[in-house]
């Protein structure tokens with residue numbers, strides 16, 4: 056089973072960029088083309104939040120139009136830039152988003168790996184939370200999926216990344232989640248977004264990670280107390296390949312035009328000069 060993880064799409068209304076300089080819609084279009092061209096074809100796509108930039112209906116309509124190009128099913132969870140109400144409105148006909156209740160969390164049982172999507176949003180806040188109600192839901196979902204390899208996916212990572220300005224807007228309730236996760240060894244991965252960079256950690260008996268953004272990346276700056284900044288480093292996404300004998304093996308794919316592919320063949324000096 057091949058799981059693609061897209062993150063932090065930050066879609067804007069048609070023709071509008073993010074922060075006046077990031078053409079997030081075009082960048083998502085490129086990422087989707089890249090995913091569709093992967094062989095073997097991925098089975099499923101998870102989008103780990105900040106699906107749109109300002110939570111606007113027009114942005115969700117654009118997101119829906121862009122995601123329609125994906126040749127495989129896609130499952131969405133919200134991030135701090137999202138608006139649950141508007142997301143629900145535009146994706147009302149989805150067969151997985153809960154129609155009732157406050158939170159957009161759900162379980163997908165159609166694949167050899169169980170998928171559990173969490174909603175860490177606190178409306179109006181940049182940081183996230185897993186409150187007692189959400190943790191109780193997660194506890195039930197994990198109990199029902201016990202013994203089956205499971206991926207939990209969510210926007211705010213439950214671990215400290217050492218990118219200070221992002222850790223300040225981290226996840227409340229992470230420790231309580233950790234106590235729960237420790238009791239469920241079937242969790243193969245906790246896949247997160249928010250950081251706009253790939254980061255991995257061993258966490259509470261499993262592996263937790265974040266993903267690059269399909270748009271702008273957060274600058275790698277490990278000094279405490281510095282201001283946040285983004286850069287247009289190569290955009291990308293994660294590819295998590297599961298098989299029964301290996302569990303999940305995770306790759307990072309970059310989207311863009313890069314020289315290659317080239318065969319691993321040494322050239323004679325004369326041939327090298329010709330190039």
Ligand SMILES: [Fe+2]
Pocket residue numbers: 063065104105134136249250251
């Ligand atoms: Fe983001």
Ligand SMILES: [Fe+2]
Pocket residue numbers: 105134135136210248249250
């Ligand atoms: Fe975020």
